[in-house]
Amino acid sequence: MEPLNLKGLIAAPFTPLTEQGEVNLPVIAGYVDYLVHEQGVKSIFLNGTTGEGPSLTVAERKLLTEEWIKQGKNKLTHVIIHVGANAITEAQQLAKHAQDAGATAISLMAPNYFKPLSLDAIVNFIQVVAAAAPNIPCLYYHIPEFTGVNVSMYELCDGIREKIPTFAGVKFCSLDLLELGCCISRYGRELSFYYAKDEQLLSALVLGTHGAVGSTYNYMGKLNNSIIEALDSGKLEDARKHQFTAQELLKKLFTFGFGVAENKAVMSLVSGLPLGPPRAPLLNRSPESFLIPARLELERAGFLKQ
Numbered sequence: 493m494e495p496l497n498l499k500g501l502i503a504a505p506f507t508p509l510t511e512q513g514e515v516n517l518p519v520i521a522g523y524v525d526y527l528v529h530e531q532g533v534k535s536i537f538l539n540g541t542t543g544e545g546p547s548l549t550v551a552e553r554k555l556l557t558e559e560w561i562k563q564g565k566n567k568l569t570h571v572i573i574h575v576g577a578n579a580i581t582e583a584q585q586l587a588k589h590a591q592d593a594g595a596t597a598i599s600l601m602a603p604n605y606f607k608p609l610s611l612d613a614i615v616n617f618i619q620v621v622a623a624a625a626p627n628i629p630c631l632y633y634h635i636p637e638f639t640g641v642n643v644s645m646y647e648l649c650d651g652i653r654e655k656i657p658t659f660a661g662v663k664f665c666s667l668d669l670l671e672l673g674c675c676i677s678r679y680g681r682e683l684s685f686y687y688a689k690d691e692q693l694l695s696a697l698v699l700g701t702h703g704a705v706g707s708t709y710n711y712m713g714k715l716n717n718s719i720i721e722a723l724d725s726g727k728l729e730d731a732r733k734h735q736f737t738a739q740e741l742l743k744k745l746f747t748f749g750f751g752v753a754e755n756k757a758v759m760s761l762v763s764g765l766p767l768g769p770p771r772a773p774l775l776n777r778s779p780e781s782f783l784i785p786a787r788l789e790l791e792r793a794g795f796l797k798q
């Protein structure tokens with residue numbers, strides 16, 4: 493299988509929910525247009541961390557996949573579906589469904605209750621799931637902070653194509669740029685690495701990351717695209733300036749406490765899309781503790797009109 497022909501930013505969409513907590517599919521058509529026209533982002537990574545994938549049922553994940561692919565037709569260029577699950581049979585079902593629905597690729601994180609803690613265990617898990625979608629590429633979603641599985645990606649990638657022919661690379665959600673650099677240097681010609689810590693995009697681009705998946709590209713796509721454009725045209729100072737704008741805002745948001753629930757509230761505020769609450773166990777915070785101070789910072793950084 494050819495390397496994934498995908499570069500640039502990939503947004504990890506939030507899952508729109510009604511106030512009653514049901515998946516709110518009618519929001520998705522406007523969400524696609526917002527990403528494409530307002531943020532200049534044409535690729536998505538669906539049902540991952542930002543999309544609260546692990547809190548959704550298999551049926552909901554299938555509905556979301558179908559709706560995003562339907563609404564994204566002729567608008568989105570790449571739709572990657574996260575199919576990871578603790579039950580391997582569910583992951584297989586989702587992988588087959590993603591392929592049948594017309595997804596570009598599948599991706600999966602490690603199960604996180606019974607954890608695959610050895611290379612053999614993790615490769616076996618990926619192999620079984622990837623085999624359920626044999627015609628599309630498969631990316632491993634490395635996110636040790638959430639899964640507790642911190643196998644070396646450098647070791648995982650060694651000889652993996654012989655075991656898993658559709659293996660296409662890694663979505664790399666870790667601050668470990670040494671590991672990322674070594675992976676790109678050794679495997680970057682045959683595999684793709686997509687960086688997934690938005691606050692360090694520029695550093696990963698300099699190392700040669702093939703693209704980047706992130707939550708903040710939902711509402712800061714334009715700014716992060718400017719980092720890529722400036723770097724591509726040799727304007728390092730400009731690239732730094734844009735990265736610093738994003739970093740300063742995120743650093744402030746981190747001090748207020750910034751997880752998926754807070755991030756979703758920011759996206760609703762900036763985009764005006766009715767994304768609704770997060771699903772339990774995540775909870776919306778009181779406006780005083782997050783949204784009011786966050787709004788001020790977003791205004792200061794130019795993401796909201798004052």
Ligand SMILES: CC(=O)N[C@@H]([C@@H](O)[C@H](O)[C@H](O)CO)[C@@H](O)CC(=O)C(=O)O
Nearest residue numbers: 504540541542688689690691705706707
């Ligand atoms: C842990 C986490 O949520 N990481 C985010 C980042 O975009 C993150 O929100 C951002 O770097 C701010 O820390 C992404 O890596 C998530 C992601 O790609 C996904 O939702 O699938």
